Amino acid sequence: DTAVSQTPKYLVTQMGNDKSIKCEQNLGHDTMYWYKQDSKKFLKIMFSYNNKELIINETVPNRFSPKSPDKAHLNLHINSLELGDSAVYFCASSPARGAGEQYFGPGTRLTVT
Amino acid sequence: QKEVEQNSGPLSVPEGAIASLNCTYSDRGSQSFFWYRQYSGKSPELIMSIYSNGDKEDGRFTAQLNKASQYVSLLIRDSQPSDSATYLCATSGGTSYGKLTFGQGTILTVHP
Numbered sequence: 329d330t331a332v333s334q335t336p337k338y339l340v341t342q343m344g345n346d347k348s349i350k351c352e353q354n355l356g357h358d359t360m361y362w363y364k365q366d367s368k369k370f371l372k373i374m375f376s377y378n379n380k381e382l383i384i385n386e387t388v389p390n391r392f393s394p395k396s397p398d399k400a401h402l403n404l405h406i407n408s409l410e411l412g413d414s415a416v417y418f419c420a421s422s423p424a425r426g427a428g429e430q431y432f433g434p435g436t437r438l439t440v441t
Numbered sequence: 442q443k444e445v446e447q448n449s450g451p452l453s454v455p456e457g458a459i460a461s462l463n464c465t466y467s468d469r470g471s472q473s474f475f476w477y478r479q480y481s482g483k484s485p486e487l488i489m490s491i492y493s494n495g496d497k498e499d500g501r502f503t504a505q506l507n508k509a510s511q512y513v514s515l516l517i518r519d520s521q522p523s524d525s526a527t528y529l530c531a532t533s534g535g536t537s538y539g540k541l542t543f544g545q546g547t548i549l550t551v552h553p
Contacts, residue, residue, distance in 0.1 A: 371529060
């Protein structure tokens with residue numbers, strides 16, 4: 329029983345392409361997040377949704393568009409991929425907005441060539 | 442100045458020793474503090490949370506918080522090779538309300 333799952337695990341694509349990453353949680357949590365972890369392992373929040381409503385939108389290029397069809401799912405679509413988008417993207421969830429106890433998915437390693 | 446700072450290490454300790462990991466934060470409004478452990482190639486997992494000044498113990502782990510000094514630490518007693526990982530300090534509250542702000546992590550290596 330995977331609590332927070334992401335697909336795909338690996339994504340290799342060329343510059344300029346559009347790609348999506350999907351995330352699902354079966355914990356019954358209200359809040360979900362997208363994080364980016366760069367090559368130096370620095371983990372930074374990108375977006376947060378609470379019950380399908382966007383509540384945090386950090387300074388992220390608008391090529392990145394999150395979508396939450398329901399509170400158990402949070403997807404990330406990236407347009408016009410650039411080399412600098414190469415990173416590991418983690419989805420996470422928490423029981424409530426602002427909760428520091430977050431549960432992370434396995435990550436999606438995106439490589440843009 | 443980074444919002445949450447950690448010594449990136451690597452910190453190397455022998456098996457059985459105490460590993461001491463430190464973290465400082467700049468936002469005085471921060472209210473909640475967390476330690477996450479991340480094994481290589483894996484996702485972060487929460488190991489400790491602390492909300493008030495003082496010590497909090499959980500098994501071999503002790504988190505210490507000093508809000509006046511804006512300092513958080515994690516002590517790992519009787520370190521084991523399986524403790525080798527990157528330890529991420531995170532804060533929330535203040536300007537980070539509703540989200541976690543992470544430090545860059547400290548790599549810990551426990552050698553037999």
